[in-house]
Amino acid sequence: MNLSRRDFIGLSAGAFAIGLVGCAGKPTVQKEPQAATExxxxxxxxxxxxxxxxxxxEYGSAHFAAKITNNSTEYAAAQVxxxxxxxxxxxxxxxxxxCLLSAIYPNGSAFxxxxxxxxxxxxxxxxxIADKKDMWQKTKQTQDEYTKTFYAENLNVTNDGIPQVTGEAISTSKYDFQQSKVIAVLMDNSGKIIGGDCTYLDNLTAGAKQPFSVFxxxxxxxxxVIAYVDAGTKK
Incomplete structure (x- = not known):
């Protein structure tokens, strides 16, 4: 079948500051006393x-995917x-x-x-979902900024021989990342998730165009099918 191409963008941040596209200067989390930021x-x-x-x-493995949403308008969560x-x-x-979700921003969604x-x-x-107080941080960074920083393109699905989703993970950040991964998500006619899987990338370097395969x-x-890029943690 023909793949409906959707270059779904990923989220990630080790330090919540990754050199976002279209931003003036280096975006950072607001520095406030701990009592104020919690x-x-x-x-x-x-x-x-x-x-x-x-x-x-056919081998008895459950291939899953889930969409995670953040209800906060001010707080991002990291290392979830x-x-x-x-x-x-x-x-x-x-x-x-x-599963380790590197970051999800206010009103954002991730996979x-x-x-x-x-x-x-x-x-x-x-x-x-583990509830850890130290995973929350107040930030002015937005989901939209992230959608211009990490994403997947040139997606292709093969369902013969070795079923897989292939493509290229793109980083427009000026920083290098490690423990990066790509999550492939399958959806039905109504847009409901019916499964998926993930693959790890060796690294996602600044300006990278990294090929990937998700079996x-x-x-x-x-x-x-959508492919979500979780950039991991900043080196």
Whole structure:
């Protein structure tokens, strides 16, 4: 089938300052006393799973993806630990996969993905987002600035032989990053996530155009594919 091409942009920041495109000077997080920068309990920002899905491949692995959203208008979250758990019909955990979301900005959205080898029938894949006070930081940086900094292009899907999504991860940042990854997300006709997976890049250097392949196993019927670039942490 023809791929509906969508160059979905990724988020990431080790220090919340990465040399964004179109910004004057070096963007930085606001420097405030710790007591002032911590969100008040009654106004506590939260991350939520807005959508998710999974499918089983021919080898018994659950390929999953999830869209994470940030409800805060002022706070970004960094180094977010998210655990994906594959469960059977009785709620028993058959396997888990640790995801690390490098950063998500105010009113922003990001994706995680991977695969969980299991023995047994998977009913659901559920997500637990670790709630850590030190992961929140007040910032003036925006999601839109990030969409001009990290993204994927030239996407191609092959479903014969070795099913995979290929493309190029682009960084227009002036900094080098490590522990970078690309998450491929499959969607149905309504735009709902039906699964995905991820692959790690060796590095994402300043001005990089890094080829990638995300192996997906035997894929279900899908309508669209997006590729999300998580740049990792700044070197």
């Amino acid at each position: 969100a008040k309990e009654q106004d506590k920002p939260t991350l939520e799973v807005a959508d998710s899905g999974f499918y089983m491949d 630990d998210i655990t994906a758990s594959a469960k059977d019909t009785d709620g028993k955990i058959l396997g888990t996969y640790p 995680v993905g991977g695969n969980i080898p299991v023995s047994g029938e998977v009913k659901t894949v559920e997500f637990t 997906l196993g035997k894929m279900p019927e899908y309508k669209d």
